Amino acid sequence: MVGLTPAEDRSEIAFFDVETTIPFRAGQGYAILEFGSILVCPKKLVELRNFSVLVRPANLNLITPRSVKCNGITRDHVESAPTFVDIADTVYDILHGRIWAGHNILKFDCPRIREAFAEIGRDPPEPKGTIDSLALLTQRFGRRAGDMKMATLAAYFGLGNQTHRSLDDVRMNFEVLKYCATVLFLESSLPDELIENSVTTTPETSSRRRRNIKTSPLQSPVDQQTGEKSTTIPILSFVSPAEAQTDTFDLSALRNEMAPEVLQPNTPMKEEQIQPSEPVASEETGDQDGFMDLDKISIPSIRATHVPLYDGSQRMKLQLFLGDRPLLLHCPRLKVRFGFNGKFLDNFGRRKLNFVVDLYPSLCNVLQECDSAVQTISVDSGSDSDWNPAVIPAKGFLNCPTARIHIPTELNGNVDQYAAEIHQREFSGAATTQKLISSNPRAEELESLVSPGTVLDAFLSLEPYDYQQRAGIRLVARKLVIH
Numbered sequence: 001m002v003g004l005t006p007a008e009d010r011s012e013i014a015f016f017d018v019e020t021t022i023p024f025r026a027g028q029g030y031a032i033l034e035f036g037s038i039l040v041c042p043k044k045l046v047e048l049r050n051f052s053v054l055v056r057p058a059n060l061n062l063i064t065p066r067s068v069k070c071n072g073i074t075r076d077h078v079e080s081a082p083t084f085v086d087i088a089d090t091v092y093d094i095l096h097g098r099i100w101a102g103h104n105i106l107k108f109d110c111p112r113i114r115e116a117f118a119e120i121g122r123d124p125p126e127p128k129g130t131i132d133s134l135a136l137l138t139q140r141f142g143r144r145a146g147d148m149k150m151a152t153l154a155a156y157f158g159l160g161n162q163t164h165r166s167l168d169d170v171r172m173n174f175e176v177l178k179y180c181a182t183v184l185f186l187e188s189s190l191p192d193e194l195i196e197n198s199v200t201t202t203p204e205t206s207s208r209r210r211r212n213i214k215t216s217p218l219q220s221p222v223d224q225q226t227g228e229k230s231t232t233i234p235i236l237s238f239v240s241p242a243e244a245q246t247d248t249f250d251l252s253a254l255r256n257e258m259a260p261e262v263l264q265p266n267t268p269m270k271e272e273q274i275q276p277s278e279p280v281a282s283e284e285t286g287d288q289d290g291f292m293d294l295d296k297i298s299i300p301s302i303r304a305t306h307v308p309l310y311d312g313s314q315r316m317k318l319q320l321f322l323g324d325r326p327l328l329l330h331c332p333r334l335k336v337r338f339g340f341n342g343k344f345l346d347n348f349g350r351r352k353l354n355f356v357v358d359l360y361p362s363l364c365n366v367l368q369e370c371d372s373a374v375q376t377i378s379v380d381s382g383s384d385s386d387w388n389p390a391v392i393p394a395k396g397f398l399n400c401p402t403a404r405i406h407i408p409t410e411l412n413g414n415v416d417q418y419a420a421e422i423h424q425r426e427f428s429g430a431a432t433t434q435k436l437i438s439s440n441p442r443a444e445e446l447e448s449l450v451s452p453g454t455v456l457d458a459f460l461s462l463e464p465y466d467y468q469q470r471a472g473i474r475l476v477a478r479k480l481v482i483h
Contacts, residue, residue, distance in 0.1 A: 012039040012048060013131070014098040015174055016105070017166045018112050019071040021062040022384050031057035032084055032116050033073045036166025037094050038174065040101075045178060051094060052167035054081040070384045071164040084116050092117075096125035103150050103173045104134040108469055133177055134468060141180045147467070150176065291330040291459045291478075294362045297322060302366070304373040304464065306381075318377060318464035320370055320473075327370070329460045331363055333483070336454040337402050340447045353407040353418065355450050357458070358400050359391060367391050367403060370473055374464045378471055388472035390462075405458060405475045407446060421479040422449060425457070449482055457481040 016037035020030040036052035056078045057063070063075050084091075095113070102109055110130070117124035138148050145156035154162055154172050157179045162172060301323045306316040320327040338356040359367070367390040375387055392402045408419045422445075450456070459479040465472060 010097045010128070011042060012098060013042055013101050014039055014095050014127075015101045015170045016095065016109065017102055017169045017173070018109050019073060019164065019166050020067075020112055021057065022064065022067045022070060024064055024066065028062075029115060030112055031059070031062045032112060033057065033063070033067075033071065033078060034166045035087065035091055036168075036170050038167070038170050039094070039098075040174065042099075047171070047174070050167060051090065053087055053090075054078050055087065056081040056083050058083070066379070066384075069382065073165075085120050088117065088120060088122060092122075092125045094125075095127065097128055099129045099131060100127040101131040101173075102133065102170070104132065104469055106130060106132045106135070133173060137177075137180055140184060153180070290325070291328045292322060293330050293332075294366060297329075297366055299365060299369050302327060302369045302373055304370075304377045306377070318374055318466075320374065320462045320464070327462055328478075329363075329366065329458075329462065331458045331460060333455055334358065334458050336450055336452055336456065339451040339454075353446055354404050356392070356402050356404050359403055360400075363403075364391055364401055367473070367475075370462055374473055375471075378464075378466060383466050383471060385466050385469045385471035388470055390473045390475060403475055405460065405477050408476050408478075418446065420446075420477045422446065423479065423481045425481050425483050450480070455483040457483070 014037055016035070018032050018036075019034040020032055023030065032055045034052065034054050036050075038050045039048045040046065041048055054073070054077055060075050060079070063073070063078070068074050091113070100110065114124040134148055137153070146152045150169060150173060151162035153176045154160060157176065159172060159175055159179075162169060303321050304318055305321060307319045308316055334357040336355055337358050340351075340353050340355055371387075371390050378385070378387075390403055392404070394401050457480070458477055459481075461476045461478055463474045463476050465474055
């Protein structure tokens with residue numbers, strides 16, 4: 001690719017993708033194995049130029065069988081390839097001062113580029129703006145195509161199989177965006193009846209299409225564990241509004257619509273809304289059939305396996321079992337470390353409610369075994385997502401390990417509601433409990449009950465997830481009994 005001078009027009013969109021090694025131990029970073037990019041005309045949506053190159057990492061031992069299984073790039077492929085130092089000028093010239101675009105680039109590809117430049121002691125290229133198609137399509141196109149992985153989206157539109165090679169993936173990403181944009185453009189002119197009766201549109205999609213999503217200024221939520229502000233990731237972000245107004249590539253209308261909607265990097269969205277099928281016992285006992293006390297759980301009996309979703313598709317989900325029954329936990333007398341912060345929103349504008357509790361050793365042991373079982377199945381299935389342990393280690397002023405418990409939401413008719421039951425144990429110490437709030441509680445009601453220092457019994461389901469390159473187990477509260 002011929003170098004461009006700063007004076008030249010840099011209004012093209014730089015779609016790019018990197019293939020990397022996969023870390024095989026804690027604290028290990030990624031090494032870039034391939035860089036691919038195309039420059040796209042924003043007015044005609046045509047590819048103008050392209051560039052791709054294999055990259056030899058400093059340590060070839062980082063290329064493990066798991067890495068090769070992901071992208072097919074072996075040591076032999078890169079032994080005679082240039083190092084990142086050799087291609088740094090070209091990569092900088094392609095990216096600096098342009099709009100960056102790609103699938104999940106804000107959480108994966110952009111950090112890898114910055115890390116690579118830091119390793120060679122150079123300032124990284126800076127974008128004029130970013131378009132992350134994963135976040136954009138998740139909110140605008142919805143789940144009608146299944147999960148939002150590039151391979152799934154490409155299969156939905158009949159674009160072939162994903163190769164996990166940089167230039168191929170970039171071009172596939174570009175085609176998927178064009179197809180999705182065309183569908184959304186056509187739907188905007190169709191009556192709702194046609195959308196709702198379409199065989200390719202789910203009720204969730206048509207419901208989302210009719211919603212007026214409320215926007216709010218970008219905020220920096222306070223992390224419940226550290227007390228520090230965490231950075232939200234805008235779907236479409238621009239460095240300088242003034243610069244964007246003078247540039248020939250003007251996305252101001254789209255920017256005004258999309259920028260206020262944010263996707264939190266540390267809160268993976270639910271793949272499925274799983275409803276508990278176990279019968280609930282009477283409120284007089286405070287117990288629920290199917291929820292196991294920790295002292296009755298045999299660690300070696302915990303296993304993870306794929307089960308069908310029963311939604312008419314062929315998709316599978318991971319589920320934890322204790323022997324032959326779904327693993328559901330009854331965890332008595334948990335102390336709340338951090339209450340709800342209420343800063344994060346789901347796709348429908350509802351507050352994502354979760355809180356942090358202190359863990360005792362028996363619960364830690366069960367959760368760590370669950371982590372191990374699910375992670376093993378995930379890796380064997382080809383997942384390369386970063387793993388988030390369910391148990392948060394003790395650190396700093398946190399003198400014991402903790403875990404995050406989520407309040408689930410469910411769709412009841414046309415109404416989204418929080419699905420956990422909240423009870424209060426009587427002060428007499430008797431086994432009876434009293435239901436505190438309605439079956440459709442408001443966030444404020446829940447927030448006032450679950451505050452730091454509160455002691456509660458939690459009835460939990462354990463839900464594995466793998467979304468946006470992050471995987472782990474979510475602890476979901478089905479019932480809480482406040483002491």
